[in-house]
Amino acid sequence: MAATTTQVEHSDQSPASAAGDQIWNVPNALSMARLGLAFFVGILIEFQQFMPALFVFVVAASTDFVDGWWARKFNQVTKLGRVLDPFVDKIIITAALIALVGCAGSGIDAWMVTVIVGREFLVTSIRAMVEGKGGDFSARSLGKWKMLFQCAAVVSSLLLLDGVTDAVWLVWTTSVLIWLAVLMTVASGADYVIQAVRLARNAS
Template structure:
């Protein structure tokens, strides 16, 4: 079985997660730089797998399912490691992961009713902000008057607000769809 390039990039993203977890376990300057490099490479594959799949008409069922799963695994792994290191409060990660599980479940339910819920721009902003925040939280440098960690934390909280709003929009959209279809209450 031949695996196309976008799917190879998705698989690479998942394969890099154990290396990221390993490097994040050691909180020192060198390992933090390696962690940022690994995380950045994995995050870049997210952009390119989608770009290549759309540009060259290489969209597959595997990619439709695994791409968002790979994204969530990457972000979750990094955030959980940051909690373990003492760099992030667990409640922030719980808010992010709860939204991800809820929206993923909702999309599965919607799909079972024939309704496809595409990603919206808020979700894309959320992902970009989370990636930026994670990199800054890993580095946690202080450069002159700039506290990179504090800026990263602020960006993460902005991403949480956008994430929760985006999640609410998904539920409102699906509720509206159900009403239009005469489906009534959730079942």
């Protein structure tokens, strides 16, 4: 009878709930690897190794798609992964941008990075509050566009600093991309605030 009860208890656990309780799997391992690469990018920029930093940054940023695809494809979406993945995304961008601020001619100003980092703190705090109450605060399209322009700005700035091509048009390209990144950062931050207010009103 005890064995039967144990079997029933185990059968009640769905694959999704079992996956959600896992800690180490391929997507989370990739996220941890990306975290290490993010710090490596910052170090390379500090030592003015711009082309190696560009290569490592592209690898780190591109694996974001891989771990997300793997988690959905093989049902390995976990509670840790839902927190770790966006956290690592923020570290990849902020580590590169903060390091680039200290490089003369990068085209990236300190106030721009302050806006970007401030938005990340705001959205992270709101997400923790909403999801802590059981709400859904998934990524939105503006946030994805924000990430795209931020990555493009980092790549353009690193190419500019490395001097591999004509700097005239690249200066303008970097300037346009970082301004678009800042504008999308502000817009996506406002979008998340509006979403949080709506969720709070619906919950009350």
